[in-house]
Amino acid sequence: MIPLFIISNSPFTGKTFLSLGIGLSLKERGFKVGYIKPIGSHPVKVGKALYAADSIFMKEALDLQDPLDVISPFVMNYESQESLLKGDQQKASEKVKNAFSAQADKDVLIVGGSGSIFNGFSFGIDIFQIIRELNGKVLIVDAWKAENTADTILGLANLVKDHVVGGIINRVPQSALAYVRTEVSGFLEKQGVPLIGAFPKDSLLESITVRQLKDLLGGSLLCCEEALDEYVEHFSVGAMDVDSALNYFRRLHNKAVITGAHRSDIQLAAMETSTKCIILTGGLQANEVVVKRAEAKGIPILSVNEDTFSVIDTIETAIGKTRIREKGKTARAKEMVAAGIDFQRLLKTLGR
Secondary structure (H helix, E strand, C coil): EEEEEEEEECCCCCCCHHHHHHHHHHHCCCCEEEECCCCCCCCEEEEEEEEEHHHHHHHHHCCCCCCCHCCCCCCCCCCHHHHHCCCCHHHHHHHHHHHCCCCCCCCCEEEECCCCCCCCCCHHHHHHHHHHHHCCCEEEEEEEECCHHHHHHHHHHHHHHHEEEEEEEECCCEHHHHHHHHHHHHHHCCCCCCCEEEECCCCCCEEEEHHHHHHHHEEEEEEHHHCCCCCCCCEECCCCCHHHHHHHCCCCCCCEEEECCCCCHHHHHHCCEEEEEEEEEECCCCCHHHHHHHHHCCCCCCCCCCCCCHHHHHHHHHHHCCCCCCCHHHHHHHHHHHHHHHHHHHEEEEEE
16 A cells, blocks of 8 residues: 655645545556545534545545545544543544554555644644655645745655655646746756646636525525526626626626626626626615526526625635535546646656
8 A cells, every 4th residue: 555645734725636636547547546534624424423524525536435434534623622632632543543554455545634734733643653654655735825835845845754756736827837837846856846736726626606605605595596506716896887897797707796786787787698696785685677587597696795895805715715525626626637747757656
């Protein structure tokens, strides 16, 4: 078994995205692949037990036969924190060690990292020690943060030393992609950390469903419940004259339009373009003509209490933190990772 640890020191860098894409690509190449999230978060109840949401998703996406106890041996939550304060550390560490042992038959065991490489230390779960004991290989991933990204990758590489396979930079703006793949890649290579892959920002992977928007904004749904699982990739504020708005709307696909309830002209214009939902601010209702048109087009209308600027701020905070666990994003992740990772080099460093 070769454990492949995918680590970072920040949440929402793309660890699950990479775990999924690498796992699917390795399975296509004939490898027996496993997955483990040693330190889980976002607990989901299955039966009487709690498991990490990522592990539940990966079990299904990779068609894994291992039980959830093995894929998600430990989840950090309020109860586990209470156990820690009472001095019960040993149980968590043992669960994790036993879960790794249970997957010894895999060719490659993908190890999904936590939001921070140091998560779990207070519970006696030392990822650095586990990497050393299992002679694991490490991929370091970070979302592009300009000059700080190289610091993060090299800093983590210094902590795991000779176990590093390489670095991956995710969510790079198109304008910086060529620079990352040449200048940054060359610099990291000279420091002994090859750049295995660099991925651009992707509108689908960073998209959010209308249902998630509704929950995020605490909005009331005025129509079209059947379309709540459509993906919103772009946002537009309808605060201009209708002719200018229509020209702008035509350039944005799969968008949500945020506007005041009194701007029925903007709402009707938006529905003649590629619009996935309309968000009405200020807690007011749409007029009957707009609602009937939305029903005919299958475009949900959400009414929220906040003003336009507060809605925009809430959405901007959430975008980029949406999860890849939605099934509609699986194919895109597989496609991007298959095309964007140097698998020949990765497999060589894994000894395959």
